[in-house]
Amino acid sequence: MTADVLTPEVWGAIRLSLWVAFWSTLIGLPLALGVAHLLVRKRFWGRPILDALVHVPLVLPPVVTGYLLLVLFGRRGVFGDMLAWLDITLAFRPAGAVLAAGIMAFPLMVRALRIALEAVDTGLEEAARTLGAGRWAIWRTITLPMMVPGILAAAMLGFAKAMGEFGATITFVGNTPLETQTLPSAIYALLQVPGQEGAVVVLVVISIILSVGALAASELLASWWRRRNA
Amino acid sequence: MLEVSVAQHLGSLDLNVSFQSLGGVTVLFGASGAGKTSVLRAVSGLLPSPDMTLRVRGQDLSRLPPEQRRIGYVFQDARLFPHMSVAQNLDYGARFGRAGAAATRTHIIDLLNIGPLLGRAPRNLSGGEKQRVAIGRALLSDPNLLCMDEPLASLDAPRRAQILPYLERLRDETDIPILYVSHDATEVARLATTLVVIKDGRVVQSGAVEEVLSDPVALPDLGVRAAGAVLNARVTAHEGDLSELAFPGGLLRLPRVAVAVNESIRLRIAAQDVIIATEEPKGISALNVLKGQIEALHFGQGPGVAVRLRVGETPILARITKSSAQALGLETGMTAYAILKATAFDPAGVGT
Numbered sequence: 001m002t003a004d005v006l007t008p009e010v011w012g013a014i015r016l017s018l019w020v021a022f023w024s025t026l027i028g029l030p031l032a033l034g035v036a037h038l039l040v041r042k043r044f045w046g047r048p049i050l051d052a053l054v055h056v057p058l059v060l061p062p063v064v065t066g067y068l069l070l071v072l073f074g075r076r077g078v079f080g081d082m083l084a085w086l087d088i089t090l091a092f093r094p095a096g097a098v099l100a101a102g103i104m105a106f107p108l109m110v111r112a113l114r115i116a117l118e119a120v121d122t123g124l125e126e127a128a129r130t131l132g133a134g135r136w137a138i139w140r141t142i143t144l145p146m147m148v149p150g151i152l153a154a155a156m157l158g159f160a161k162a163m164g165e166f167g168a169t170i171t172f173v174g175n176t177p178l179e180t181q182t183l184p185s186a187i188y189a190l191l192q193v194p195g196q197e198g199a200v201v202v203l204v205v206i207s208i209i210l211s212v213g214a215l216a217a218s219e220l221l222a223s224w225w226r227r228r229n230a
Numbered sequence: 231m232l233e234v235s236v237a238q239h240l241g242s243l244d245l246n247v248s249f250q251s252l253g254g255v256t257v258l259f260g261a262s263g264a265g266k267t268s269v270l271r272a273v274s275g276l277l278p279s280p281d282m283t284l285r286v287r288g289q290d291l292s293r294l295p296p297e298q299r300r301i302g303y304v305f306q307d308a309r310l311f312p313h314m315s316v317a318q319n320l321d322y323g324a325r326f327g328r329a330g331a332a333a334t335r336t337h338i339i340d341l342l343n344i345g346p347l348l349g350r351a352p353r354n355l356s357g358g359e360k361q362r363v364a365i366g367r368a369l370l371s372d373p374n375l376l377c378m379d380e381p382l383a384s385l386d387a388p389r390r391a392q393i394l395p396y397l398e399r400l401r402d403e404t405d406i407p408i409l410y411v412s413h414d415a416t417e418v419a420r421l422a423t424t425l426v427v428i429k430d431g432r433v434v435q436s437g438a439v440e441e442v443l444s445d446p447v448a449l450p451d452l453g454v455r456a457a458g459a460v461l462n463a464r465v466t467a468h469e470g471d472l473s474e475l476a477f478p479g480g481l482l483r484l485p486r487v488a489v490a491v492n493e494s495i496r497l498r499i500a501a502q503d504v505i506i507a508t509e510e511p512k513g514i515s516a517l518n519v520l521k522g523q524i525e526a527l528h529f530g531q532g533p534g535v536a537v538r539l540r541v542g543e544t545p546i547l548a549r550i551t552k553s554s555a556q557a558l559g560l561e562t563g564m565t566a567y568a569i570l571k572a573t574a575f576d577p578a579g580v581g582t
Contacts, residue, residue, distance in 0.1 A: 123309050126276050129296045130303040131371045132326035141325070145313045229313045229351070 005199040009177040013186035014206060016094060020169075020182060021162035024102035025155055028109055032154065036113035057168075058107040066171025069100055073172075094180055096173040101162035108161050109154040116150020117143070149222045156218030160211050183207055232256060232375065232407050235283040236272045243268070245431040248283075254423030255401050255408045257439070259452070265431040266411040270377045273409060274301045286374045286407065297326070302368030302406075304378040308360040310352035316363050317348040323371025335370060341403065342366045342396055358389040362396060369406070376400075376408045382417065397421055398581055415456035419443065419498035420581035422460075427451050444545035446528035446536030449501065457536070458500035459546045465489050472517075472572065479542020483517045484572045496581045503574035504548035506537055507567040508558050518570040520546065524562055527555070535560075539568050 038044075039051055057065050073080045073090045083090065090096035120143055128138045144151075166184040173180040175189055187203045190196040235248040245265045249256070258266040271277035273284055275296030284292040284299075291299045310319050320339075339345050342362045352360060361381050368376055381397075382390045394417070401408065401421060412418055418425060418439065425442040427435040435448040442448055444459040463477035468486055475482045475495060489495050511519060522541035529535050535555040537548045546568045560566070 121309075123305065123307070124311060126296075127303065127305065127309040128311070128322065129276065130274055130299075130301060131323040131367065132297050132300070133322075134297050134326075137326060141322075142311060 005202045009181070010186060010199070010203065012178040013181045013183050013203075014210075016097065016181065017163055017183040018210070019094070020097045020101050020165075021159045023098045024105055024162040025109075025158040027098070028102045028106055028158055029151070029155055032106060032109035032113050032158075033151075035110050036117050039110070040114055040117045054110050055107050057104050062104060062165070062167025063171050065103065066100060066168035069096075069103070069168065069172040073099065091172060092174050092176070092180060094173070097169050097180060097182060100168040100172045101165040104165045104168050105158040105161040109158040112150055112154035112157055113147070116147040116154070119150070120146045148225050152218045152222045152225070156214055159214045163210055163214070164207070183210075231287060232409070233283065233285040234269070234273060234409075236269050236279055237281050238268075238272070238279050240265070240268055243431050245269070247426075247428060247431065247433055249424075249426045249433055249436050251407070251424040251426075253405070253407045255397075255410050255421045256424040256426060257410045257412055257418050257422040258426050258428055259412055259418055259422075259456070260428035261413060264428045266413075266428055267379055269428070270303075270379050270409060270411055273375070274303050274377050275299050276303075289374070291374065300371065300374045302371055302373030302376045304361070304364050304368050304376070304381045306380045306383050308352075308357075308364040310355075310360055310363060310367070312352055314352075315348070316344065316350050316352065316355070319352065319363060320344075320348075320367050320370050322367060334372070338366050338369045341399055356389075357385050358393055361385065361393060365396070365400070369400075369404070373406060376406050378408060378410045380411050380413070382412075382414070394420055394581065415452075415458075415500075416498070418456065419458070419460050420496060440545065443498075444538055444547040446526045446538050446547065449528065449534075449536040449547070449549065450530050454502055454534070454549060455500070457547055457549065458498055458503070459544065461497050461499065461544060462494060463497065464494050465491050467491060477542075477544055479522070479540075479544040480520050482520075482570070484575045497575060499546060499570060500574070501536065501547040501549040503570060504546060505569040506539070506548050506550055506554070506558065506560070507569060508560070508564070510567055511569060514569070515571075516569045517572040518568075520568045520570070522546065522566065522568060524560060524564045524566050527560060527562060529555075537566075539566055541568065 035050065035054055039047065070091060071077050075084065075091065080091065090099055124142055125138050128142045133141060164184060166188065169182055170185050175181050175185045181189065183203060187200055190200050190203065231253040232251045237246045243265055245268055247265065247269050258269060260266050268277060272279035272282050275294065282292050311322065342365060344362050344366050347355060347359055347363060355363065365381065382393060385393065398420065410421060422439040425436065425439040426433055427442065427448060429451055434451045435442050435445065440460050443452065443457060449457040461477045463475040463482065465473055465487065466476045467474040468491065471486055472483050473487045475484065487495060520541045522539040524537060525540045525545065526538040527535060529552065533551055534549050535552050537550060537560060539546045539548065548568060
């Protein structure tokens with residue numbers, strides 16, 4: 001039965017979901033780290049606005065976020081227009097799925113990194129400074145290593161969220177098999193067709209395995225790090 | 231050698247502190263909240279202080295960011311990097327181009343006896359070991375100046391007694407000037423070369439430790455417990471349970487000290503342990519009767535009077551009651567005797 005279920009379309013959806021989750025986490029994580037740093041360590045006039053902006057995707061209905069992305073990054077959107085000059089199209093393209101999933105995962109990553117950064121003892125950074133380390137050296141040798149468990153948690157959250165993102169993605173990039181159809185979109189599409197319950201169950205199980213796998217991998221890495229420093 | 235001036239408002243504290251020192255250990259002494267730590271933080275650059283002056287060996291460091299001042303800082307809570315081994319902590323300063331010579335590294339590790347700890351993680355160290363590693367880490371960054379913020383405050387009395395000799399060796403075997411914050415009289419007496427007394431953000435007394443600690447006028451600022459003479463003496467003999475010490479002005483006998491004959495020793499005679507007599511006492515159990523001249527008398531607000539007696543070259547401070555001072559008719563210039571019980575010497579106050 002599974003042989004019939006694992007069609008090229010289904011494999012395509014799995015590959016795309018993993019690809020989207022990988023890139024949105026990889027690109028989102030450094031940006032989230034920068035934003036977390038601004039929110040935790042800097043005091044500036046626009047801070048409450050930035051704080052609110054980061055959290056917007058968390059409170060908006062995902063379909064609304066997807067619609068706003070269409071408005072901004074669609075062919076006639078402000079940014080879409082600019083990107084068109086560079087011959088980049090995001091709407092209804094796989095790269096657009098990375099943007100949609102990345103934006104939805106962003107607040108979760110910022111939150112986890114913020115907690116991790118708040119837990120770093122600034123006294124240690126002061127000590128490093130008196131020993132001659134400049135700002136970047138302190139980040140590299142003290143702050144980031146102290147944040148590793150938090151960074152892993154943020155990456156795991158971001159990856160899982162991007163894997164499961166549905167509303168904003170389907171609104172912004174559509175649901176074309178072998179092109180923009182992610183795992184959740186494929187499950188949704190199969191549910192619309194009578195007699196595909198078996199295929200749905202297989203995809204659901206695959207989803208669960210990938211998400212739990214990501215969680216287990218991040219836990220393993222975190223405990224390895226803790227043991228290394230024990 | 232060392233010149234510091236900090237003027238700044240910090241919340242409710244109006245900090246205005248200036249002092250100079252010839253090197254060695256300069257102790258900033260005062261109650262908590264007096265502004266001692268703020269001075270240290272300004273000196274290291276961790277507390278931005280635009281109007282400060284900091285000159286070490288003629289070099290003006292006040293405009294440099296903390297990472298370029300090369301000021302080793304030993305914090306009260308050690309602040310070792312938990313994700314690095316002891317050795318990595320020690321070599322952290324060297325990663326930024328401030329390493330001393332390899333010979334210095336070995337010397338510092340020996341001086342502080344931290345060789346056996348090198349492979350350990352900071353969280354497996356005792357409080358005293360952590361503090362020794364923190365001192366080593368600061369020293370290995372080849373500092374212009376070493377700032378120490380109550381490095382012994384978080385330790386219990388036995389641990390403190392273990393570390394004090396290391397600090398004395400540091401003072402005697404390196405030529406790095408040390409700025410040391412403390413509110414402990416024993417530490418002051420054992421370590422200080424220069425003493426700066428700070429109260430409510432101002433310097434109320436400063437000068438050579440022997441002079442400030444025995445200054446009758448300084449007694450209220452130092453506190454009754456802290457005031458008292460510091461003697462630099464030499465061990466001349468050990469006899470049974472007692473040791474005989476010579477100081478510029480006379481001899482002292484006290485319970486046997488763990489210092490070899492002919493070695494020098496520093497000891498503190500608390501003002502409250504000294505009795506004053508106007509005639510040489512007879513038939514008395516106290517071992518030490520020192521003849522001197524009353525140099526200064528200070529009547530304070532309370533019931534006490536501070537009396538400074540000059541014995542040879544050495545000042546001795548005594549705190550007695552006003553009524554005793556009046557009954558004895560004490561006056562400046564009079565000959566008087568200072569009586570010290572041998573057992574009154576605080577063994578923790580005896581250093582090298």
